[in-house]
Amino acid sequence: MLRYIYGNDLHQFPLLRDTMFRDRADQFKTRLGWEVCVNEAGEERDEYDAMNPLYVIWQNSDGAHGGSMRFLPTVGQTMVNDHFGHLTDGVRIESPLIWECTRFCLAPGAERRVSAGLVLGAGEVMANFHLEHFVGVFDPRMERIYRLMGLEPDVIGTAGEGREKIGVGLWEMRAEAWPRTLERVGVSRETSLGWFRQSFAAGEKLRSVQHAVA
Amino acid sequence: MTLEDITEQLQRARALEDLQVITEQLRDFYTITHIVYHWVNSIGERFGAGTYSTDWVDRYLEKDYLRMDPVIFGCLQRFNPVDWKQLDWSTKPARAFLKEAIEFGVGNQGYTIPIRGPNGQFALFTASHHSSDLEWEAFIQANARDLMIIAHEFNKKALEFENKTETMPVPTLSPRELMAMTFLAKGFSRAQAADELQISEHTLRVYIEAARHKLGALNTTHAVARALSSGVIVV
Numbered sequence: 037m038l039r040y041i042y043g044n045d046l047h048q049f050p051l052l053r054d055t056m057f058r059d060r061a062d063q064f065k066t067r068l069g070w071e072v073c074v075n076e077a078g079e080e081r082d083e084y085d086a087m088n089p090l091y092v093i094w095q096n097s098d099g100a101h102g103g104s105m106r107f108l109p110t111v112g113q114t115m116v117n118d119h120f121g122h123l124t125d126g127v128r129i130e131s132p133l134i135w136e137c138t139r140f141c142l143a144p145g146a147e148r149r150v151s152a153g154l155v156l157g158a159g160e161v162m163a164n165f166h167l168e169h170f171v172g173v174f175d176p177r178m179e180r181i182y183r184l185m186g187l188e189p190d191v192i193g194t195a196g197e198g199r200e201k202i203g204v205g206l207w208e209m210r211a212e213a214w215p216r217t218l219e220r221v222g223v224s225r226e227t228s229l230g231w232f233r234q235s236f237a238a239g240e241k242l243r244s245v246q247h248a249v250a
Numbered sequence: 251m252t253l254e255d256i257t258e259q260l261q262r263a264r265a266l267e268d269l270q271v272i273t274e275q276l277r278d279f280y281t282i283t284h285i286v287y288h289w290v291n292s293i294g295e296r297f298g299a300g301t302y303s304t305d306w307v308d309r310y311l312e313k314d315y316l317r318m319d320p321v322i323f324g325c326l327q328r329f330n331p332v333d334w335k336q337l338d339w340s341t342k343p344a345r346a347f348l349k350e351a352i353e354f355g356v357g358n359q360g361y362t363i364p365i366r367g368p369n370g371q372f373a374l375f376t377a378s379h380h381s382s383d384l385e386w387e388a389f390i391q392a393n394a395r396d397l398m399i400i401a402h403e404f405n406k407k408a409l410e411f412e413n414k415t416e417t418m419p420v421p422t423l424s425p426r427e428l429m430a431m432t433f434l435a436k437g438f439s440r441a442q443a444a445d446e447l448q449i450s451e452h453t454l455r456v457y458i459e460a461a462r463h464k465l466g467a468l469n470t471t472h473a474v475a476r477a478l479s480s481g482v483i484v485v
Contacts (some may be wrong), residue, residue: 044327088327109329111402112366125426125449129456131463132402133395165330166394169456190452206452237336 038157038228039095040235043088055101056093057081059143068175069199084108084115084138092157094150096143103142103150107161107170110134116171116204123193123204129171135161137172137207152220155187159209159217160232170207177201251275253396254472260403261466269299269407276400277301280393282379283357287404289365289373291412299404300376306354320344325364325374331394334360335383359386361394363401367409375401396468403466421464423482430457431477434470435485 039052046053057079064070064080072080087108094102108114110129114136117128129136137158142151158170174182174189182188189205196202218225256275263269273285286300302310309315316322324337339348352358357378365373377397379386423431426447433443444454458470465482467473477483 042327090330109366112329112368125457126424127426127457127460128424129460131459132398133459133463134456161330166398168459169452171456190450192449192453192456206456208452233336236330 037095038153038160038231038235039091039093040157040161040232041091041093043085043091046091049095051099052093052095052101054079055143056091056104056141059101060104060139060141062144063141064139068177070175084113087113090161092154092161094146094153094157101143102146103154105140105154105158106138107135108138110136110171114171115173120173120193120195120202120204123195123202125193131168133166133168135165135167135170137170140172140174140178149221151181151184151187152217155209155213156217156221156223156228158187158207159214160228162209164232164236168208172205172207174203174205175201176203179203251279253279253400254468257400257403257466257468257472260400260407263407266297266299266411269404272404273300280377280389282377282389283355284376284378286376286378287373287401287408289367289371289405289408291408292367292369292371297408303355306351306356309350309354315347318343318347320347321360321362321374321376325362326372328364329366331361331363331398333386333390334362334378357381359383361386361390361397363398365401365405367405371405371409371412373401373405373408375404399463399468402463406466420480421466421482423461423464423477427457427461427464428483430454431461431474432483432485434458435474435478435483 039049041049061074061078061080064072065074072082074080084106090107091104092107093104096102109132110117111132115138116124116136117130121128140154161167162170176194179189187207189207192204192206194201194203214225218228256272256279259275260272263272269287273287276285284301286298286302288296288298288300290296320337320339321334325332339345357380359381360376360378362374362376365375367373375397379389429447430443433446438446440451440454444451447454458473461477462470462473465473465476467476478485
């Protein structure tokens, strides 16, 4: 299932949190060879994890991390604006309607529906929070995988060569992408919205209070 | 008064009292019960502008509700817009607080947009109303985007006041943003403009969106008009 968790709430999901940061080390350090910091516990974290981002995480049935990504508003500090401004034609990408999506990660051997699940999660974030675009940093070697998921980034710019190559891309969730994404995950929109509400809502409590008041 | 007029007035605001007037104009424009913007600056000082009754503001301060207000607690660590229905009203003090707020005319529905500014600056922009869940949901679906833009325009002002900027800074667009806006002002379609700039249409839309945000406009048409009237672009 999908969970939407702010950094300051991750402690409520210790297994999910720990396996996510370890899988990130595996993907970004071991598999992609990025120059990222991995701590003694084998976890990859950076300064943006300290900014209380919103994580969208696929949780496997055993409670562990299946895949994840990280969101921050572009009106605050973002990786693209802080470090990759030279790849966006000198345009500072900042708007309340654009969030940055980084650290798109799949656990080793993740089942196919996990990547589709993350696409779905990104779509729910966009739809429910009235956003228009996601901007993100990605490894061009992942492009083929993104394409397989129907999640083709619109590349703004790339720099470097080979292992060092990095790109800045844009994503959006077009209306026609919903049915096939839901199909790949194997859930209905209702189930997906249920996961979303479960993460963000404290329940139906206000309604009952309002009835009590009325 | 159109929303564009109100937004332009917001950009001309020089003091807190001006923001107060604009919250009233927004409330009347949307024909809802209240609009409130409040913020905490980087040294922890609080400011507010809004249409809540003075009775409610006094009551709120007297009872020190800031310490328990579920809207504050529910938005403090967030950056996504929050419908009040999503908040935790399960505790007894929270329910009593809500009941009282409704009695003081705050409304039974609310939508709060939290904003994280630089250096610990933090703000909440709230629309509240008396209506059914269904009506409120329709209102939010129709207006959330504009409300998010306006919330951030309020916050730009708050930061401007904090930095004591005397004159309104004229936004500077990067060369690519300038070219994109100039093509639109000349009547090019987005596809034509993207073609001229040799970028994808999606990239163009993002550059236009960045320019719209800088210009403090509500939409692309408004952004082009503002860029022209402020002399940012010349056609």
